[in-house]
Amino acid sequence: xxxxxxxxxxxxxxxxxxxxxxxxxxxxxxxxxxxxxxxxxxxxxxxxxxxxxxxxxxxxxxxxxxxxxxxxxxxxxxxxxxxxxxxxxxxxxxxxxxxxxxxxxxxxxxxxxxxxxxxxxxxxxxxxxxxxxxxxxxxxxxxxxxxxxxxxxxxxxxxxxxxxxxxxxxxxxxxxxxxxxxxxxxxxxxxxxxxxxxxxxxxxxxxxxxxxxxxxxxxxxx
Amino acid sequence: xxxxxxxxxxxxxxxxxxxxxxxxxxxxxxxxxxxxxxxxxxxxxxxxxxxxxxxxxxxxxxxxxxxxxxxxxxxxxxxxxxxxxxxxxxxxxxxxxxxxxxxxxxxxxxxxxxxxxxxxxxxxxxxxxxxxxxxxxxxxxxxxxxxxxxxxxxxxxxxxxxxxxxxxxxxxxxxxxxxxxxxxxxxxxxxxxxxxxxxxxxxxxxxxxxxxxxxxxxxxxxxxxxxxxxxxxxxxxxxxxxxxxxxxxxxxxxxxxxxxxxxxxxxxxxxxxxxxxxxxxxxxxxxxxxxxxxxxxxxxxxxxxxxxxxxxxxxxxxxxxxxxxxxxxxxxxxxxxxx
Ligand SMILES: [Zn+2]
Numbered sequence: 342x343x344x345x346x347x348x349x350x351x352x353x354x355x356x357x358x359x360x361x362x363x364x365x366x367x368x369x370x371x372x373x374x375x376x377x378x379x380x381x382x383x384x385x386x387x388x389x390x391x392x393x394x395x396x397x398x399x400x401x402x403x404x405x406x407x408x409x410x411x412x413x414x415x416x417x418x419x420x421x422x423x424x425x426x427x428x429x430x431x432x433x434x435x436x437x438x439x440x441x442x443x444x445x446x447x448x449x450x451x452x453x454x455x456x457x458x459x460x461x462x463x464x465x466x467x468x469x470x471x472x473x474x475x476x477x478x479x480x481x482x483x484x485x486x487x488x489x490x491x492x493x494x495x496x497x498x499x500x501x502x503x504x505x506x507x508x509x510x511x512x513x514x515x516x517x518x519x520x521x522x523x524x525x526x527x528x529x530x531x532x533x534x535x536x537x538x539x540x541x542x543x544x545x546x547x548x549x550x551x552x553x554x555x556x557x558x559x560x561x562x563x
Numbered sequence: 564x565x566x567x568x569x570x571x572x573x574x575x576x577x578x579x580x581x582x583x584x585x586x587x588x589x590x591x592x593x594x595x596x597x598x599x600x601x602x603x604x605x606x607x608x609x610x611x612x613x614x615x616x617x618x619x620x621x622x623x624x625x626x627x628x629x630x631x632x633x634x635x636x637x638x639x640x641x642x643x644x645x646x647x648x649x650x651x652x653x654x655x656x657x658x659x660x661x662x663x664x665x666x667x668x669x670x671x672x673x674x675x676x677x678x679x680x681x682x683x684x685x686x687x688x689x690x691x692x693x694x695x696x697x698x699x700x701x702x703x704x705x706x707x708x709x710x711x712x713x714x715x716x717x718x719x720x721x722x723x724x725x726x727x728x729x730x731x732x733x734x735x736x737x738x739x740x741x742x743x744x745x746x747x748x749x750x751x752x753x754x755x756x757x758x759x760x761x762x763x764x765x766x767x768x769x770x771x772x773x774x775x776x777x778x779x780x781x782x783x784x785x786x787x788x789x790x791x792x793x794x795x796x797x798x799x800x801x802x803x804x805x806x807x808x809x810x811x812x813x814x815x816x817x818x819x820x821x822x823x824x825x826x827x828x829x830x831x832x833x834x835x836x837x838x839x840x841x842x843x844x845x846x847x848x849x850x851x852x853x854x855x856x857x858x859x860x861x862x863x864x865x866x867x868x869x870x871x872x873x874x875x876x877x878x879x880x881x882x883x884x885x886x887x888x889x890x891x892x893x894x895x896x897x898x899x900x901x902x
Contacts, residue, residue, distance in 0.1 A: 376657050377889045380664035384886060394669045409611065410654055413618050417658045418665040420622045424636045425669035542619060549611030 344399045346520035349375045349415030350407025350435040351495055356383055357520035366521040375414040394426055399533055401523050404432035405544040406461035406474055407453055412543040420541055429535025431527055436463040436474055438518040439494045441526050448489050452496035460496035476546045483507035567642040571871030574617045574659030575651025575679045577608045581628035584871030588689055592631035593868040596620045606745045614654030621662050639670055645874025648676035649894030656890035664886050673883030675874045680896040685872035687829040691856045695826035699819045704832030705731035710774050710819040716876045720899040722819045723774025731834045733778035737785050737804050751801040752837050758802030763788050765807040774819055776811055805839050813843045829856040835863040
């Protein structure tokens with residue numbers, strides 16, 4: 342089975358391509374250049390294998406939570422690929438992919454930078470999610486997390502000092518979700534037959550700004 | 564290749580649109596999914612809401628455009644994909660551009676990045692293939708008020724523009740102030756039909772000089788008048804405001820026509836759907852003995868057919884774009900500036 346995984350939930354854009362021979366993971370860009378680099382990166386790596394898009398059987402896409410503009414680039418491309426190729430598509434959660442990337446910690450929180458002083462976070466024990474995905478301040482997360490846990494992800498590293506001051510351990514190895522791990526996760530969960538294309542939308546967890554700040558619009562009154 | 568087809572995609576603001584346009588600029592399909600209902604309660608376009616909505620309807624809208632043109636997502640029967648790469652809301656542009664790139668790679672066809680403004684300038688071409696040049700295009704919408712000399716496809720000169728609010732913005736702000744909701748243009752237009760355009764004494768700013776216009780003073784004058792007298796009839800407010808706005812737009816447009824000796828006046832943009840502006844522009848053109856190209860309402864507002872038309876031109880002029888092309892929310896169309 343030939344699988345393409347698309348990862349755009351953080352400021353890093355990456356892809357993984359997997360076949361029976363194994364999985365190759367490539368970083369397309371750092372610093373929010375998703376729309377410029379994602380599709381050209383896929384093009385390059387298909388070419389290197391002498392594949393075309395038609396050789397793909399499944400598209401895996403990270404649906405977040407994460408940075409909205411990045412997610413939209415990845416999900417928009419993934420949905421268009423799946424529709425144009427009539428190929429299966431499946432969405433994965435960035436927090437679940439991160440949790441799978443930890444090597445030995447049984448108890449962990451996946452933590453992704455949500456900007457504006459907050460993080461997206463979810464608690465896992467072994468392979469099981471034991472909380473919903475949340476959006477909260479690092480301080481609030483620190484109070485929620487027990488001292489037996491390990492925090493992983495770019496949000497954990499960004500607020501490393503906050504967590505350290507609360508006696509929490511930050512994993513220094515895992516930064517952003519790995520598309521190769523996303524493929525592993527999909528295979529482990531036997532989700533390779535795909536989902537309804539139109540159900541693949543980003544997990545935002547936050548209302549659009551304007552909904553939260555409706556009153557701000559009053560300033561346009563005059 | 565004489566019968567080629569372009570799939571065009573537009574998502575720069577609050578309409579998600581796709582169209583199939585032939586090389587000889589026949590529109591085989593044009594699908595527009597409007598988000599007006601989503602933004603209504605906020606009195607204007609909310610960028611994050613727009614970005615989310617584009618993502619959900621992009622692929623269904625593209626599919627509908629292909630199906631209406633007798634093709635399908637897997638058998639698209641097209642030669643290139645044209646997409647708006649700017650100007651516009653970045654979170655909205657990204658959705659269309661990313662989808663377009665993915666489709667190009669999946670189908671093995673070239674990508675064409677189109678400037679949204681150039682799309683508006685081509686909208687008239689789709690319905691009036693015989694527009695006589697030079698033409699003056701008055702581009703009026705919520706984001707634009709520009710007088711542009713068009714000497715032919717790809718040859719533009721900016722003659723004048725608003726120095727503050729766009730005309731459509733003034734319509735929206737006045738409408739919101741008097742409680743008419745969003746978008747303001749159609750509501751004011753409807754009400755104005757039964758009102759007295761001379762009920763309020765309103766300024767016609769900058770009528771004396773140049774080709775630039777200003778609408779912020781007019782908007783403020785309406786608001787002051789409404790604050791002073793709460794007995795004013797809504798219809799009279801609408802009619803007076805509309806008369807002042809249209810007076811300025813038509814007078815400046817005809818001054819631009821004189822300046823460049825234009826053979827045609829073209830209206831474009833959402834405000835070009837305004838009935839009073841259309842009536843008065845036609846009247847002024849008849850008087851001046853030049854043609855007046857009034858696009859249908861569907862061609863005035865944002866759509867993808869106009870992006871397809873501009874796409875064919877860009878493909879012929881510059882060839883296709885690299886898949887690395889980015890979105891540019893403030894992409895300025897290359898235009899000479901009147902000095
Ligand atoms: Zn427009």
